[in-house]
Amino acid sequence: MRASGDRGHISGAERLVSGDLLQQTVLELAGRAVSKQTRPAEIVLTIEDLGITMPERLKSLELVVADATDVQTARSAAGRFLRKAGVTVAAAEHALGLLSSGPGPSGENMRGAMIIDASSGKRLEPDQSRGIRASRFDWTLPAGIRMRAQLAGQGLGHFRTHEALALATKIAHAPGVIAELCWSDDPDYTAGYVASVRTGYVRFPALKEYGNNKGGRAIFVENGCDVSTLVNYLETEAKLITDTDAESKGER
Ligand code: AMP
Numbered sequence: 001m002r003a004s005g006d007r008g009h010i011s012g013a014e015r016l017v018s019g020d021l022l023q024q025t026v027l028e029l030a031g032r033a034v035s036k037q038t039r040p041a042e043i044v045l046t047i048e049d050l051g052i053t054m055p056e057r058l059k060s061l062e063l064v065v066a067d068a069t070d071v072q073t074a075r076s077a078a079g080r081f082l083r084k085a086g087v088t089v090a091a092a093e094h095a096l097g098l099l100s101s102g103p104g105p106s107g108e109n110m111r112g113a114m115i116i117d118a119s120s121g122k123r124l125e126p127d128q129s130r131g132i133r134a135s136r137f138d139w140t141l142p143a144g145i146r147m148r149a150q151l152a153g154q155g156l157g158h159f160r161t162h163e164a165l166a167l168a169t170k171i172a173h174a175p176g177v178i179a180e181l182c183w184s185d186d187p188d189y190t191a192g193y194v195a196s197v198r199t200g201y202v203r204f205p206a207l208k209e210y211g212n213n214k215g216g217r218a219i220f221v222e223n224g225c226d227v228s229t230l231v232n233y234l235e236t237e238a239k240l241i242t243d244t245d246a247e248s249k250g251e252r
Contacts, residue, residue: 001045082095183216
């Protein structure tokens, strides 16, 4: 689902479900599109039959809750986690600056993510106003239920955390990806994260001030990464995310 207004992107969401959940999922996504304060001028729901019975599974990144209380401390800590994952100081600072000012060409938010060379900080996505949108991922049904309960138990019951952890898991396992940095463009939602296979999904309660409507996603890739292979993975390869309990419960 994507909803947009006169000033561009408002909201979007991705699901990967079995056919029997189609109607319920369409209603949920349509409800999401009209739930924001800004009324969309256009809502697009795209439904594709992937024809696969069993998409490939990925084990969720581990959730790490960072305790930085103010935005400045959180951004410095996010920069340190990015460096730990293999991103240079220059590339991390460039991305932090772009998310602060709005990553689109005129400072607007993008529909998708930037792709950034983790060494030089150079932007590599073919369209800098649209970005790349990762699609075709979701939790398996039982893992989704368990993760919702686990997150709620940790005081992280917002649907955004649940969705972002699945998205970050798909992105972290992409060919050539080193790390990801994200905070929402929703003015009411200040949380953000750094995610990588090396660090896990490191969640910060506030990577921007309340009321700020600038945000986005930066995907850092290794130098020489084949961008078209990466884009193909992000846009088209179906992945279902399992939690760590799935194997012990014989779900794999
Ligand atoms: P959100 O967390 O939904 O507020 O999204 C924050 C920003 O992340 C959006 O403005 C987009 O730039 C980007 N984004 C959201 N969803 C995706 C996605 N599925 N793939 C890539 N980038 C996304």
